[in-house]
Amino acid sequence: MRIALVGCGAVTQAVYAPLLSRRRDLFEVTAVCDLSPALAAAVGDRLGVTARHTSLDDMLAAGGFEAVVMLASGSHGEPVRRALEAGHAVLCEKPLALTRAEVAALPEGRLMVGYMKQYDPAVRRAERLLAELGGPEAVRSVEVTVLHPSAGSQLAFASLTRAADVDPGLLGSLRAAEDELVSRALGADAPEAVRALYGVALGSICHDLSLLRRFTGSPAEISHVETWGPAPGSVEIAGTLPAAGRFSIRWHYLEDYPAYRETVAIHHDAGTLELAFPAPYLVNAPTVLTVVTPGADPGGEGRTEWREVTEAFETQLAAFHAYVTEGEPPLTGAAGALEDIVTAQRIAARYAVQHGLPIGGEAA
Template identity: 50%
Template sequence: MTERVRIAVAGLGAVAQSVHLPLITRRWDLFELAAVCDLSPSLRDAVGDQYGVPAERRYADVGTMLAEAEIDGVVLLTSGSHGDAALRALSHGVAVFCEKPLAYTLAEADVLAEAEAALGRPALLLAYMKEHDEAVWRLADLLAGVDGVRAVEVCVLHPTGASQLDFANLRPAPADVDPKALARVRADSEGLLDTAIGAGTPQRLRDLYANVVLGSLVHDTSLLRTLFGGLVAVDGARAWPDDAFPPSVEVDGWLPGTVRARMSWHYLPDYPAYEESLVVHHAGGSLRLTFGTPYVVNNPTRLEAVSRPENAAAGGVVRSEFVSTDESFENELVDFHRMVTEGQRPRAGVAEGRADILTSQRILRALAGDDTLTGEAAKS
């Protein structure tokens, strides 16, 4: 294996087109795009032509690609659980760059942990880009020096995905996906949801788990894990209104050290722009992270600190700001390259992904209320 990692991309939709493929090309010094995979023949040919991937290295099936293509790593951007595709990759000795979610079930995560252990090296990076944001790292450094953290508040204002990606000039949604292949993917997803939260669970709860709690809110779950160790208890959750989907979702719980946490996630189709903030209130002030639209490359993340002056007798308020223009999606690709070439453990891997699945099941259990869950979530 050379220092340039031969990489494949599975799933050529919006995130691949707007972020990952351009960044892989920009980091020509680290990566060679060696193969692509998608259920749509027209999409894999269009993307393959655009990025110079030979026709014989364009695949409809992840398993076939892993068996035939000469690659060192795979970027999993397909929809739904990535558990099966990640396991296939690890079984071929191929390192995995895994977008959200890692998997739908704890059982999938446990099998992945066994497969990675059998390789004897780190081989799966959990690609939640906010964990690779320089402003998040700076916040972690600041938290190490403060006392008396009392509360953490997260708020996400989420317009439509299309409005967030207007700038990206995405290719039209393909109409040539094999319906049988799509039906198999959906059937696999339904079976995993049965395992995770129980067969017969109301459809709204199934959609909340797959598309909201694991599909988006998991980014904030992972931030709380990265910065504070994660939610140790979920003692309340609600979703409203009943006649809209996706709805607003609010989660209350505890972080280690008796710190209260609240996550508020609001899908607002006509909201003018995506906004996300994480605010920490501690005995001596506050710390606020503000994220921009995630798919705009090098969009600044702002970290603001409010505190008293060092000379407390002077009175007044000190406000400072750190602005990061490092690209978090690029940072995680660099982290992946180090994992593959140097054996360096990534910031988050299978164990962290499993912890996020466990928290997500606890959130869904709180959302279910009187609708009793079975499956793994009944015991989580």
């Protein structure tokens, strides 16, 4: 399948380029696009692509591909709309958009939203085990902890090409457009604390929201939100799950923490399913699923560990190929991505209400 890559930054260079290089049985990259000519050239050279663009509209007009992989930063609502209208299938990295209105404006088409942790084999095994236990009704609580060091430390191994050739005026206009979208989501008067929380929710915590959707369904209620520490700081979110039990998410940005760590523990009456994820940029690093059960002897405990090194990003790419060529539905489409946007807005609204801060827009 011939594909075009939009966005040639960190995740493209560290993850997608090496995976696409080894999955030439499924994909041929025929075009790349980035605001930075240097980044487009670097990724084009690496993948042997001669069609290099700095404008999405120019790339869509030139064609030569069946599908678009949207990897640029920020809201993807408008570029995804253009790609779908041009008749292309789209794999879009999270978040799909910053507003509900952007999702509502999307035309019919083949759209898959990339939450790679949903495709992690350890996550799929945990889903099956939870179903055997009785599904969402068996859950007492889901507890998430994320320890998030700086992006620079996570990517120190990658020897990335940096962009230094983009017009500052263009970057300024793009940032202003993003800020306007956030104002539509949260209201023009929403203070920086609420905007920053929304950014963390849609930029990082959305991965955990996507796992909640798979395991239990999206939260029924957001009952508590707090932030503290130097920006982007720490975030604590708690609430009720739709079938049974409660959830808590504790997300900490720790500039100098030695390594990224994320754990998701699903507690039920007879034990625990705990997932420990590696840093997302480390291709083929294992995700560990620990299954805790009652032991054979009274008062004893049984523990089984599953380590799976199959790369979640690669499994996701294969699923996109199957979606486009065979019609196999993706785990998240526009509807699931919209659920996460709504949940992020509910998180921002709960925080604003607790602290007497203004909230408007869609989140109101």
